[in-house]
Amino acid sequence: MVFLRVRLLQVDKEDLEQPTGSVFDPYCAVNVLESVRTATGTTQLVQKKKTVYPEWNKCFDSHLYDGRQIQIIVKNKKPDIFMCEFQSTVKNLAQRCHENGEVATIWLEMKPTGKLQVQLKCFSEENDTSQSMIKDNSPQTMTPEEKSNTGALTRRRGAMRQAKVYEHRGHQYLAHYFRAPTYCSYCSEFIWGVMNKQGYKCKECQMAVHKRCYEQVLGKCPGGGTETSDTKGHTELRNAHQNERLKERFNLNMPHRFKVHNYMSPTFCDHCGTMLYGLFRQGLKCEVCNFNVHHKCQKNVPHLCGVNQKLLSEAMREVERARSVSDAHSASARQKAAVQMMREDSDSDEESDVYEPLWHTAGQDGASGLAKPLSPPPAPPKTFKIEDFVLLKVLGKGSFGKVMLAQLKKSNRYFAIKALKKDVVLEDDDIECTMVERHVLGLAWQHPFLTHLYCTFQSQEHLFFVMEYLNGGDLMFHIQSSLRFDEKRAKFYGAEIILGLRFLHERGIIYRDLKLDNVLLDSEGHIKIADFGMCKQNIFGDNLASTFCGTPDYIAPEILKGQKYSASVDWWSFGVLLFEMLIGQSPFHGEDEDLLFDSILHDTPSFPRWIGKDAQNCVSRFLERDPSKRLGVIEDPRKHSFFKQIDFDSLERRQIAPPFKPKIKSASDASNFDPEFTMERVALSRTDKEILDSINQKQFRGFSFTNPKMAE
Template structure:
């Protein structure tokens, strides 16, 4: 494995000044040999800003240097950021510091800053460092978990239910020097440009992570002042300076505000009673003391009006050029609708994307209609009654129904489409919350709650998953929720995937109505039995494999396979549930890259930040099979870092009670190289033909003709005894939501969510 460092910056101690809000910028510089043979340091990657306490990785290369710059948001003189202190260190030097410690131990270092101070950091080395003796067999950061043979035969080391993580880091969008991050504001917040509210869930805003400038998405294109923390040599800074330069500093003084006042920089309310914050004597701009140095030098300038004036100038120039010489690209071509303009900084969101695709579809429609009109005068060959000529003069040909342009697709919420008039289908039945009565709480987590419910007026029972809309919006999980709905809708095609009854919504919640699987999940059963006997574990593994391969055939990576997400029905058959982590449309060379999953089941390629495909599911499948058969996790650690280190480096222990076929099966599933992992290749037969499944007839299994070796104890259709008492004893009710917060939610974000399965689409 190529060596790399995992670095965690803890804090900065600066002696000569006391920063109010310190943060770090990290530059990675490479040693590059020039044409004359001299070495020079070059920065090939952009500067990044790690969060205190979070880890980042850096590969070990000869001559690579890491520069750590400590800055203070409240101490930025002038227009550009001046570093408070900095240190530059070779990555190889950090690696050698790790070699002096035990393998796999994080080393705590205190690097001296210039001109004074220290930065506290933790460093851990993965792999073999450059210059070490690889032939000696020394592998740094290795860890061997506790041997299973030393544990009691029926003991279990599983740590109970483990929540999944989805570390989709907020992607910073660079725009005119600012590093904007999408953000929802829970407190009243004003846009720094148009002075309108951003608060609530009606629309998200953007905030620069360097200078805290806050803005609507629609206002970003009108910002004139560059970020005070942007590098003066950036391409956009040069462009602004070449175009024009405004440098009129504010004259801030302490001021007593008699009423609620908001900062014109970060948009937040300014607190205090007497001489709370600052006000400019010249233009009346208000701001926090900590925001004063971040304020761009635009005293007396109305950014919004000036930006509109500049846009008008550009439009006039463009029109003059077109009227003078015309557009040579249009000579001899038919005109098509122009695409809507895209923001200069590249902040293309879903609404802009939809506008672009609609315009492209409209353009393609016009071309297609023109082609059809031309073809309508050319007779086409007939073949019986199947193909009729398109000529409008043909008496035998019935009139062609006109094409229509649909602005929205009400069935799936996708971009606009063109379709011929079709016969009107049966309207979809819409379910409401009032049609169900909650009986038991089956489970809950950060995602929401799962409740047992009875359909009023019938003896039908369902499991209803309830998600709070404000949480979905705040976590930016709207699309993930739609993905979960679409995948659940496919469940009717596979007997090993949970079936969806319907989805509907209220003003505050989203609801998934699913079949109630009263046999409980595998985590509940393995805690009762410590581990499963081999025939039972083999049967579960076969049914889970069939369900997993069905998802893969649809281009879906599951990414959260674990005992908690495998449910049993009343007959003892397995079904995969909870599709909130899935990724769609993985076909051909498509890959995914999000760090997500449950830590114990995450594959090495996800931990290392590599792109991946279905291989990650077979790693999780291997961990799950290992736990079912042995009752122990294959990897361990005191914290997440140690666990991930164990996953990437530790030798997997196998119990002496396991036969050779089982050990070979588990060992091939837990190969750290994805291409060597059993089941990874497109053909599903190699894993099914492994001797571990020698007693399984998959043709009969997929028809559910094989009886389950264990049938859970179920007293009635609404029995919840196979679920944890920690949940079922709690009241079966929804978590109340603040009324004002509900009113601020933009309900159009959830258009297209409601759905009813064809089997239940009966009035």
């Protein structure tokens, strides 16, 4: 089978029509259309796959199936308008490739006007990639053509995370940015702001509420199910108690009596919060309580006719407070209750720090995972800012931001600085994730195989993590050059990764994004696990996680099934990673995510002849689909026969020499990182002034921290 690889380079704007005063910021949308024969015998084009949006200078692939067509649409970001398009069969594009296999750079004529520059190259792949891997050829003796036919790991794979769900009484609220004026369904007040006062919207019934109001809503969601998200735990008991109280004392099953109404002035829906549009018969009005809704919202409105949710909820809270105070048997207990009431009265902008002090990460309090407080340093440590560093190269990038090599001015010290855009953090509702990442990086100083954090600081636009620079590069870079690792090398890396994962799991932290890209080598050749942005804390006993996240190739079956999970998902990902190190390709395959996930759920990986029995058994036990039977869950992986020659105590003390030492020319050498990143211009992405002005900087209070080792 042959497939075509297309790289999008640039669009010629000379012949394109642009709105006056707009900024030229184009992007591409790519649709793959299949030729399908209908029942009448005619042929029509059908889009079976989702539209993809490749970045500039990035590639997408397509097999040369009969009748398949590619449609490339060029749009401008702000304003989001259509500019031009190109459509052709994949085979016609493939005919424009060079016969000698070299990359062809051409201009595509767009409609109605304009030109798009692309690079084209055809590749051939064997029908059975596993057979090519069974050859006894070593990677060093294989030709480039043979390497391309083996299905080797040739691309980096980004992580994904589903939007965080806030569940309450069956509602499934998501952080939402309202483009039109919107009012809160609970308190009837306006939902202000673009960034700093983001609202929540139920994905089932479309109810719009403030962030501070969602837990006070009394009405049950008509389409709500059982609570299953990570946010359930802290409200579950209170909701159950409140449900019983409502059932006993109040009859809240009072349907509205809606009637079509003509509104003579602008009116907003009391459920979804947006305006009722139209000239007449714009919506429905309750004849009893004057509740106004869209026609589409009627079926989603809870039966709360005549009930003021805000007043009732506040009254119930007052009753609970009075009871808690009267039940206190001592002055200290009453004082504690008063403090709790003050906390409940405060809003999200209270003056305490959002981020906990990292002095607490140097010691652990037993199995609870809570840190023992240490005495702060005698003098306040020096604080840093981005102007204190010289940014040298881009080491990696993704939806989160960038990682850059930086030199501390007036010194010969080099660091890796991870920069997160605040607007992206807020848009994805990831403040908690940055708190967890910062906390885990602080803990990492206690273990030799986790990346160490030196300091954190912030600007108006960015959050910065200053970490140790590991100039040995990541395992993805090295496996791309060697195709696969020999068993000794894979076993050594695997053993050090096991120690790092066990350190996290013992402290109730699951990693959730283990992959070749996130395992780096130091100058001596030891591994370091990096990028803790997907970590989840406090996973002990029955306290499990349920967020759908991870890198598609490494996601465990229990995550795909929507089940709750624990550290078992890390051991599945480790099995995938160990398979890739030993064999040089992924154990599961699919042309798109749906097919890949189906492969993860049902396919059995095949092993080449030259893989030893111990290695096969070890990988197979990590890739056990039943998490309760998986290696790492029911048995310590260090005891498996595959690792019997490893002295883990000596390994953890770094007393065993690595089997491979990366080639490093200097402390600032970046030759072990992907040129795709290191050749980029080093610059921080800017944020639109309107968005920047709307960011509530108080939400990042307490983020800055300096490790005392930074001053050494």
